[in-house]
Amino acid sequence: MSRRQRLIGLAKSTRDNYIPKITGSVTSLASGASKAFTNPREVYDEEGKVVLPKDTRIKLYPTYTRKLENKYYIDVAGWVSAPGAMNRKNRVMMSVIKQLMKRNSQDTEQQLQNQNAFLPVHQVHHKEIESDNESVHSAASDQSTSSIPGSPNSDAIINERLADFFAKSIPNTEIKITIGSESQHEKVINEELITDGYGYFHTTIEVDYKPSVIFASSMVTETIFAAQNVMIVPTKGLGVISDIDDTVKLTGVVGDKRVLLRNLLLQDFEAWKIPSIVKWYIDLSKRQDISFFYVSNSPWQLFPSISEYFNLVGLPKGSIHLKRYLGSIISSLLEPSSSRKRTMLHKILRDFPEKKFVCIGDSGEYDLEAYVDLAKSYPNRILSIYIRYVENSLSLEDDRRILKELLRLLAKKRTAEVTSNDKEQEDASNAQDIDLIDLSDSPVCSPTDSTSPKKKPPMKPKKPKNLQSNSIDNTPDLMSPLSSAISSQSPSVSVPPSSNVSSDGNSMIDEYRPPLPPRRSRTTPKNGDDYEPGSIYESLGFIELEDRDKKGAEWIRRVTTAIADLKNTNTxxxxxxxSDDQFFESSCNKLDEDVRVK
Known part of the structure; x- marks a missing residue:
């Protein structure tokens, strides 16, 4: 074919194949846009308000109420949404999540089969029966094969726990908040607000009567409403600020993220339980005027699971503060904790200026830095920071070795504080015993009185160096290698071995001493940390550890920096x-002591 014929064939193909498709797409897009703009009643009513779906719901989250100067301040937080359909986007997301968990689940199933292979048949059968009768949530337990992604039971569990992630948020809709009163004769307070772009709302309402209930209703459809009891928190006493993931429930933030997803979306709630922590919290809750604030980096879409777990294990009631979900399931579940907690932590301490707090977190994320920042911002308000050790979170080589070093650093700091306090008390006691002004009636002794102390003679002035003679000391210095060498070669020669300076002004002893090892100090602190010269960062052991185990070195740096930041905070x-039962007992005793001091 000639060039002209090829061009004609290409033009015909374009005319017959591509132009109709493009034209049809543009026409359908234009008709859809025209339909959307010509039928606004599908989204908005005549007054411009958002038309809510029939199954729209309002969720109210646990918040706190405080009393200041005969007024009550009620925090209100919630979310307006509607159940989402399993559209193409949600199906793709569900498939991705199952694929992420699939490999880990296959490994777990293979391990279970290998374990059963070494058991007698009757034991395997007995084990299966026990697994089936384990609990009402046995379909999601580790020992049940129905927890494998793809089985009907596991799909139902995943769908239930991801329901709020697939839900459709209702933004820019009007909500009316009513604060009920314990007295029927009081005129209740109402406040109107609009949800944000993600369907959330949060406000603080001030009333001059004792509140009893929070009632939220839609101003578009009156049949859409929610109610919640008011939780009044004492303005004085002690507050416990606690993380949730890997602090009061096993989540698995550290390690394989597939395990984290499986724990969140498939595992039985009973498997989340940390018995020693639950018992500790229950013991703490028995103290008078103590309140709990749970602040976590988990999204609000996990609140139903968290609430069910709290009720199952009996954790103390308290306000719960999570983060907003911004539309990405995987990034929201796997996103590390950062500064999201900071705003809520500071708000709690501002709202309760007369409270003292203890903060509890874990080593899996950055709870230590968040709480240290809080203690620095509010000195003498944070009594203690408790960090739960999470397995494999401190080191790439030996977790227990780094843990031992961290405990040594903290014990050294506490010992130094006790010594400093004892010295200050001793100095204060000695200062009280000294009479700076003599107010006694005894007569003042005259200078000629024999009982008066004698005046000391004036100090003898020192002779200038240029007028001093060089004295020769013939006493041999046995510690000097130079003197021993000379004495062995020519005993009759008298040399000033103890003199450090020769006739030409240079050092004699330093020439024969072995050179010191080079100091490998870091001139620029890492990550912007500020430390003093001579600190642990300049030691050879730390630098070698940093070259071999960056994670362990980073934890030593974090704890050392925290100790320095908390120097003047009494935290x-x-x-x-x-497994440290002694710690739980001593912490409760310490808390009782703090209450008595207050």
Whole structure:
């Protein structure tokens, strides 16, 4: 074919194949846009308000109420949404999540089969029966094969726990908040607000009567409403600020993210339980005027699971503060904790200026830095920072070795504080015993009185160096290698071995001493940390550890920096393990002591 014929064939193909498709797409897009703009009643009513779906719901989250100067301040937080359909986007997301968990689940199933292979048949059968009768949530437990992604039971569990992630938020809709009163004769307060772009709302309402209930209703459809009891928190006493993931429930933030997803979306709630922590919290809750604030980096879409877990294990009631979900399921679940907690932590301490607090977190994320920042911002308000040790979170080589070093650093800091306090008390006691002004009636002794102390003679002035003669000391210095060498070669020669300076002004002893090892100090602190010269960062051991185990070195740096930042805050740091019964007992005793001091 000639060039002209090829061009004609290409033009015909374009005319017959591509132009009709493009034209049809543009026409359908234009008709759809025209339909959307010509039928506004599908989204908005005549007054411009958002038309809510029939199954729209309002969720109210647990918040706190405080009393200041005969007024009550009620925090109100919630979310307006509607159940989402399993559209193409949600189906793709569900498939991705299952694929992420699939490999880990296959490994777990293979391990279970290998374990059963070494058991007698009757034991395997007995084990299966026990697994089936384990609990009402046995379909999601580790020992049940129905927890494998793809099985009907596991799909139902995943769909239930992801329901709020697939839900459709209702933005820019009007909500009316009514604060009920314990007295029927009071005129209740109402406040109107609009949800944000993600369907959330949060406000603080001030009333001059004792509130009883929070009632939220839609101003578009009156049949859409929600109610919640008011939780009044004492303005004085002690507050416990606690993380949730890997602090009061096993989540698995550290390690394989597939395990994290499986724990969140498939595992039985009973498997989340940390018995020693739950018992500790229950013991703490028995103290008078103590309140709990749970602040986590988990999204609000996980609140139903968290609430069910709290009720199952009996954790103390308290306000719960999570983060907003911004539309990406995987990034929201796997996103590390950062500064999202900071705003809520500071708000709690501002709202309760007369409270003292203890902060509890874990080593899996950055709870230590968040709580240290809080203690620095509010000196003498944070009594203690407790960090739960999470397995494999401290080191790439040896977790227990780094944990031992961290505990040594913290114990050294506490010992130094006790010594400093004892010295200050001793100095204060000695200062009280000294009479700076003599107010006694005894007569003043005259200078000629024999009982008066004699005046000391004036100090003898020192002779200038240029007028001093060089004295020769013939006493041999046995510690000097130079003197021993000379004495062995020519005993009759007298040399000033103890003199450090020769006739030409240079050092004699330093020439024969072995050179010191080079100091490998870091001139620029890492990550902007500020430390003093001679600190642990300049030691050879730390630099070698940093070259071999960056994670362990980073934890030593974090704890050392935290100790320096808390120097003048009266805040103590404790790292504890789940099996440390002595710690739980001593922490409760310390809390009782703080209450008595207050």
């Amino acid at each position: 103590q740091i404790h790292i504890f393990m789940d």
